[in-house]
Amino acid sequence: MGPNSDLGKIFRDARRALDLTQGEVGQHVGYSASAISRIERNQMRVDIDTRLRLAKMLRIPPERVSGFPTPVDPVIATVGSVPMPDEEDAMRRRTLLGAVAAGASTAVVGTGTAAAQSARLGLDDLLFHLPSAEPAPLQVLASRTAAAREAFTAARYSELGHALPGLLSAAEATRDATTGRARQRASAILARAYVLAAELASKEHSDAAWVAADRALAAARASGLPIPIGEASRVLAITMRRSGRCSSAVRLLIHEAAQLDPAEERTGAVRTTLLLTAAYSAAAGADRTTALALLDEADETVEHRPQTPGGLFTVEATKAQADVYRIGVHNTLGTPDEAVKIARDLNIDHMPTAERRARAWTDTARMWHALGEGQQTFAALRRVEQEAAQEARRPALRALTANLLYGPTRLPGLREFAVRTGAVSA
Known part of the structure; x- marks a missing residue:
């Protein structure tokens, strides 16, 4: 084994010698207990600064951990x-x-x-x-x-x-x-x-x-x-x-939603957003039954729920937001035709933030594109740009724009839009 295979053991042995839990160590350095577990099993690479912070807490001489190779691209490897x-x-x-x-x-x-x-x-x-x-x-x-x-x-x-x-x-x-x-x-x-x-x-x-x-x-x-925990879980x-772990995402979201009281206004709103995110995750995993069931469950609580004030964790759980998720779910499931009526009835202009409005127009553009409606796709993309110019430059939107540009329909202004948003070079 190379030297990096021993690093996790150094941390694990020191932690156990001090009778500390992985959660206690993680809290000190800003990681979860599961992340500390991955570090100890050499399944998560950490940079020199993090190693030294761990060493200081665990009373490890810094020279014991400083000589290991520093990762070029730190990423959770598991x-x-x-x-x-x-x-x-x-x-x-x-x-x-x-x-x-x-x-x-x-x-x-x-x-x-x-x-x-x-x-x-x-x-x-x-x-x-x-x-x-x-x-x-x-x-x-x-x-x-x-x-x-x-x-x-x-x-x-x-x-x-x-x-x-x-x-x-x-x-x-x-x-x-x-x-x-x-x-x-x-x-x-x-x-x-x-x-x-x-x-x-x-x-x-x-x-x-x-x-x-x-x-x-x-x-x-x-x-x-509970509200920060719900938002972070989301x-x-x-x-x-x-990353393709759709089933795991659904399980996490459903578990966290189950911890929240649907009748309590603030935690109930967080619960609704977790269910909506779980529905989209299920759709990404091609689980139509679960996706639609989760949407229906979210709809039961969202109908009369206002946007919930909560300081830094203000949670939006509105009927409009649920409808946008339903459009996204149908797009992902390959049934965009089932989203057309929802999109036509949705008043995106009344959504509260530019980011939300841009996301709604993005899902609408994807729906029309999947249905082969180039003109309406382009109209929706222009609305994305009007609401939030930086959203229109996201990789997924640039890819959609380029696909539309090289499609069979010639649309006035599309090439200029593609250049402006970075989908193609000038």
């Missing part, structure tokens, strides 16, 4: 990855994440070391090499996190990418410096920040989503609050689904 479609694969490598972190936002990230590091590293690397930061007052940290969340819902992804490194660093430092109820609240804020990182990474099919989602769930569980399940 979770299999399925190949991306050919038309998206090349685009995936030129992710938004590398670009958005190429320079720090002075207003949110700060200056000096954090900005310099952000300029050099993409989000994938920054999750393992967060810039140094001082603890912040909880109110200030919550305000910064709320601003980052607003950037996401407004589909200002470059702004969010600039903000995340400094925000995550400050949230980590604050969590580590607090105790009691303050630590619980700091953990919840940290969970929201990592949820945003996972959502941004998922939009570009980046492996960074695995790390961010795992850390989000670890922080959420440390908070002990983004982790989305990451699982995108």
